[in-house]
Amino acid sequence: MRTVGATPLAVRWFAIFSVLVAAVMTYLVARRSLNFQSSVLAMGVVGSSLPFITYGRQANDVIPFVACLLLALWATLKIRDKNPMLTTIGVGGLLVVGLSGVALSMPFQALLSSDLSVTATGPLDVVLLLLEASPFLAAAILWCVVLVFRRELLPTRAQPDVLVLSVWLVVGCLLLAVSSIRSALTISYVIAPAAILGLRAVEQFRESRRMGLVIALYCVVTLSSLWFVITSVLHLEQTQLLMVLVAAAICGVGLAGLIVMRSPKRRATMAVRLYKPVIYGSVALTAVCAALVVMKGSPSAISGGRAVASALHEDTLAVHSFTYLYHARTAADAFNGQLAWYTNGWMTGWKSGYRYVPTAMPPNTVDESTVSSVRGASWIVYYHPDINEDEQKIVRRLLISQYSAHVETPHYTLYRNR
Known part of the structure; x- marks a missing residue:
């Protein structure tokens, strides 16, 4: 503040810088297991998610914590590679910076999670908060469910980045589910691993030619996009009539998915044709909503x-x-x-x-x-x-x-x- 004066930028600049670091680190971590296109999409999902857009412009401790954690994760994975001496020294310095940031934030994070309250709605709240952050994150939820039944898709020791991200996502969601502080801010802890693992699910399902899983993923992301429009774009009150309409939409999308899955040829065709409309569309929808939040604000935003x-x-x-x-x-x-x-x-x-x-x-x-x-x-x-x-x-x-x-x-x- 002494450098740039008594302006909003004096407090905001570090939070905005943390969002940029988190987005870049998301790309670098994702690039270790995903192709270039998916890695860029992962960066877009994180950068355009509503919690990052909203709280990334405020003075808070969560976004910098996530940025430092991603930096430390990438530096640790990079050091394990065979690098020239100067590269290893430079990456080691980044690792120290990342771990220092995590250590400095730890007391505040412990304070946030100190009040635990186990309720039946905890897991559902976490799922809904993820969907309201970005509809694409439904792919990560589906990926976790599929792993329960398809053990061959589980990450191995040869994939340390995917293994660490999986532990981060699952443990983070479990802690949030039993915490009394479940909000759009605290869900920011797991958005980055959810984005990367969701795109890994898309790649993994398509490469293994499990077209049924690909169609199921498209259906889940489509329904999540519908929920996102209702809650985060239109801000409609969740009345009984609205819930009936949502249930009807779920039945309609589910029926369409079953019809597509009856024909192997149709499954293969739709798995290819729907990739860009569904995946790119969900990310674009979030980006448009994020732009509206920046320009017009959100009904839930604190003012005064x-x-x-x-x-x-x-x-x-x-x-x-x-x-x-x-x-x-x-x-x-x-x-x-x-x-x-x-x-x-x-x-x-x-x-x-x-x-x-x-x-x-x-x-x-x-x-x-x-x-x-x-x-x-x-x-x-x-x-x-x-x-x-x-x-x-x-x-x-x-x-x-x-x-x-x-x-x-x-x-x-x-x-x-x-």
């Missing part, structure tokens, strides 16, 4: 941090502190990345003499005693995404006699002491 920070900065001659009232789901919620960004070092301790007091309430309800305890602060920033209006009104009722609502946004309310 800039307006709150601007109001706080207007009063810094008299007040150097504020109370941050929030609903705690994890210990990490005490720090608001968006607000820290716009307050320009206030919440991170970079500005000498400025401080904030985090005050937590239960995840979805208002604790009246907690709200009453913060009365007296000059400024109270109430952060309330996904909190219903009735709960927000309770906070207003408890504070309005002493405070005015100075700034009101969909996700923040800034109360000023009169």
Whole structure:
């Protein structure tokens, strides 16, 4: 920040750089087991996935962690090859950089995964989050299912890159399934291995001439694209009627797949002809949606941090502190990345003499005693995404006699002491 000044770029540049590193490393790791075309597609799937597009423009720890992990993986695999001495030294330096980044991020990642909550919907949530990140990732899910029944397709020790990626994907999904923090951000941990393994499934099924599996993969990716359009493009509410229509579409695609599979000749023809429309189409669909998110934003995007920070900065001659009232789901919620960004070092301790007091309430309800305890602060920033209006009104009722609502946004309310 001292180099480029107090601008959004000062916080964003490292996150954007991490996305670029993650995309390039995805290509380099994929190139060890996939052809050039599939490797470029893997890079496109990762770079255009909605979590990478959304959180790759914010100050967070997940995307840099994934980038460093991919860098460390590629460097480790590269060192195992027979390379000239200078190449080995250079790659060794990259390995140190990657492992250092992973080590620095480990405490935060441990904090994210410390609160485990085993529920019946955990595995389904992970699958849906993958499909909502990029419809092509359905190919990776199908690949994992097929491996259960087709053991001959399992990666061997002669394929260390595929073996490590498989462990990364499976273990990562299992940890997310039992974690209470399942979100579009945390699913970013497994997008890169899922993209590479999904494209490996396409290559493996086609090269082994298992046309039935190829058609099944096309059907799964097509249905995933339909779900992606509903949830991530149109943002439709998941009503019973919508679910009936989705079920009808599933039956229709399944019936079409069965008709195609009845004829070996038709299977072979469709396996070739549908490759580009289905595979390229799913990646292009994600890229278009990602472009819309960049240009127009997303309905689920958090907004209001800039307006709150601007109001706080207007009063810094008299007040150097504020109370941050929030609903705690994890210990990490005490720090608001968006607000820290716009307050320009206030919440991170970079500005000498400025401080904030985090005050937590239960995840979805208002604790009246907690709200009453913060009365007296000059400024109270109430952060309330996904909190219903009735709960927000309770906070207003408890504070309005002493405070005015100075700034009101969909996700923040800034109360000023009169």
